[in-house]
Structures are given as C-alpha cells and as structure tokens.
Amino acid sequence: MCSKSKLFSTISNSTILLCASALVLAGCGGSDDSNDVGYVKFYNSAKNAPEILLTLDQDLQSDDDDDDNNLEVTFNGIEYTKALSNYEVEPNTYFYEMAWQDEDSSDRDDLEVVAEGQIIAAKDSIQLLVLTDDITSAQVQTYSIEVLDDDEDEADDLFNLRILNLHPDSAGVDVYMSESDETFNEATLVGQYNYKQLSDNQKFDQDEYIFYITGPGSEEVLFTSGDIDYAYPAQYVMIVRENTGSGNSPYALDRMSNSSITEYLDRDSEAQFRAYNAITEHDLIPNYTGTLDIYVNGVDDEAEITALERGSYSATIIQDKGDYSLDLLIPSTAESLLSNHLLGLAENTNKTVFFYLNEEDVDLDGDGDVDENNDGIVDEIKVTIHSLVVNNSTRESIYDHQITMINLVDSDDFNLVKFYFVRSDETIETALYNRSAVYTQPESLYLQNNTYQVFAIAEVDSSEIILASFAMVLDEASDELFLIVEADASQPTGYRIEMIKQTDSE
16 A cells, blocks of 8 residues: 655546536646647546545645646545546646545545556647556556547548457457447447557547447357447547446446546346335234235236335345336235336346335315314324335445435424434534435435444424434445334334345345
8 A cells, every 4th residue: 555645735626627628538727838738537447446536746845835836736536437537737747646535634644545656748648547456456557548630530520439448357358339220230340459458549430329349259249338429529438347237247338538427338238126115014004914015017927026024125136127117915915005106227227115104194175174173183194105216326335335314204293314423533413424314315425434323313392312323333345235214113212223235245
C-alpha cells in the first residue's frame, strides 16, 4: 500500500462536466492557449473498490497552494465503471495518486492511497488512466489517445471507435459489429483483443449498431447489445468488462465519450428477484396465518414461491426479462390476498418485492367523518395488501457497503423512522451517518467498515421513541444490506428490524 501525503485542493467533478463538450473528446482546464493543451481522463475498473479519488500534481515538492505555476487538483470520487470527464492540462509531466476516503474528511491526509505514478500529458492527446484488478493490489494502466481533427471528415458522417478490453479472461475476446437491422450472421469482426489491450482507432459510418462478443476464434455469441446510436462525428472507447449483474452473460459494455459513460448489457440477459413477506396477520383476513404462495402469471400454473412465512425472504427466482403480474394466495386455498401487481424485470436486473399490509379508515357516506357515532372509535376499517419493488445493489466494494432502509410500519403516530449509525466515539446527537426512512420509501447510504450501534427512532407526540437498537459490524466480507422496520407485537417496543442481505452471496 502506498503512503499518504500532503493536502490537495478538491474540485467538483460536476464543475468539470459543465466545462466539457458533449460531443467530442475534448475538455476544460488550465491553459491560456487552447491550441496547446492535453487532456487527462480516469476510469475506475476495480470492481471491489469504493469511489476512487484521482489527484494530479505537477510538483510534489511544492507546498504552496497559491503557486499559480503548479497544478494541484483532487477530483471527486469515481465509482466502479464510471469515468472522470476529460480534464484539460498544459503539456507537461504530472504525478498522479489514486486513493479512497477512509475517514470522514476528504482532506488529502485522510485519503488512503492505492496507486501512484507519473504521466506525460502531450499536446492534442488524452492520457487515459485506468485502475484495474483487485483494489488490495490494484494496477494502473495508462493509454495515450490522439485527439482527432474531425474537420478532416468533410462529409461529417463518420465516427471514431476504439475497443478497450478490461475483462480479466486471459484468453481475450473477439468483438463484432452489425447494423441495427442485421444479425450476427451479417456482423463483421472489429478485432480480437487481449486483456488490457486498447485498439487502434477505426472509423465507421454514423448509424445504429449492435455489438457482439465471442471467445477468440469462436462464433458462439456470449454477448449481444441492443441498438447503440452513433449520431455524431465523435471519438468513443467501447470498454469490454465483467458483468456484475444477474444475467448469464459474462460481459458488459461501457461506451465512453469525453464526458459520459453509458452502460450496455446483454439484451437477452435473464433477471432475478426475491420476495419478502411483511404481511401481518389481521382479523379481516382470518384465513391468513402468516404464510403465502406467490404466482408469476405468464410462466406456468404453479406457484413459483410456496409457503413464504412472514419475516422471511424467498429463494432467488431466475426469470427471463419481461413484464409480469404477481398473485398472492393463501396456501391450500383459492383465497387471494393480492392480484395482478406489476413486476417489471429488465435484463440483468436483481430485485426484491416486499409485500405488506395497510389499514385504511372507511368513510361510509363520504362526509369525511369516520366516527359517525362519536364514540372515539373508527366505525370501519379495511385492509389492503401492497407490493414494493426495490432494486438490489450488486456492488462488490470491500471497504464500504450500501445500507438500504425500508420502513414498513403503518402508524397513525408517525410516518418516518430516523436511523442513526453511531460509532464508538459518537452519540446519537453527534452521529455523522443518519437517514430518515418515510413509510414505504426506501432510503440508502454507504457506510465504511466499522462497528456501529444502530438506533431506529420515531417521534411520537413530540417525544423521540427508540423503536429498536442493535450492533452492526461491517468488514471486508460484509454484504450490501436491507434494514426493514416492521411492527411486531411480540417485541417490548412493538417493533423490530430485520437485517437481510440484498442478494444471495456465494
């Protein structure tokens, strides 16, 4: 692991995005002569990395932040499969450092450096820095990309394309292209590329294309993109990388331009979903005893999930992409709890469907009064079963983890629960990490590895009530998690929190 060093200034990546052209690989930055500039770009390809901050420094020996002749800049963090917009620099030699924020502060002294080195920025050239491999032993690949003069395309009907293979399969890949109304049978071979190889530039007619990936020398298609539109005379890098989603294709594509990254997944990829039963027993559904069967309409006549108990996750169901409707039945009966609720499964997605019960007061005559006899009791209530579909995180970061809070408590006393994640040197009042989860509206945050005392607090009649509290330990082996707040009469407070992995892990 590289050592830590001095403080650098921080520049917002969003500020840089405002300076960048939307069409061509060119940037903004610090040169007075627009004809004598180079560019630096960064792409994070380390899949178990958190957000990575790139620092550029022209002179490591200088501590003078007011020295106008010395470039010192640290960009905001770039997460896995994302890229920094092209940043304009004067042609020169620059030191770079890549680091992640392992403290509360983004000050340079609080960043953990994972890679460092030097680059030479040349006139009319983009220095592309790519962080690869496992974050604990990360490597940096540097590529020099010529900024092409699009004026040479007098007809203005061509675009520029390079392929960068960042899939770790040592055998490499073959990449094919066809027009959007064609198939693989009509596709032409763009090239064969080894791991970490960047191709030479090729020019193609502006049009819509489909990309295909096979193994070297093979015609077995392992990846097929949807239609990708190339409508401008721009420069693009198509990045072949690992698919970390739910589909069975091992590949994904990122289209990188000067200021944007667009992800393309295998158009035929399957999806995955699981179900969670948060439906409480209720007098108005007397035959429901805490278990249910789930049917996915359009698949077959059998229940895909059977006897799912309250407070439990189902096994993961692999399903073709598409739009489905769900029915819930009480086991061994034809009694329906819910019918025709939409479940949309796009390719490569991973979702959880939460089922929960909601009580509603009935206004029998529509006059707004639900207590007609003024006895202090609602005259009639009805219950409805609802579904909440949430995307599961498939991140693999080992240094921080996504925590998604879901409040399924239907209460007249409060409609939000505030979560506090309290570290050993904090109290609830001073806790840096906290979020409010409104009823049925998921709320997420990222937490670094540490030990947390978690408090779920609601405000009732101006008083703060602890609904639940527990210890949560996050380390390199931890998963992305759901924290689900539910009513539970068996608990002293009347509430409980379930902590569940967002996806099945090996």
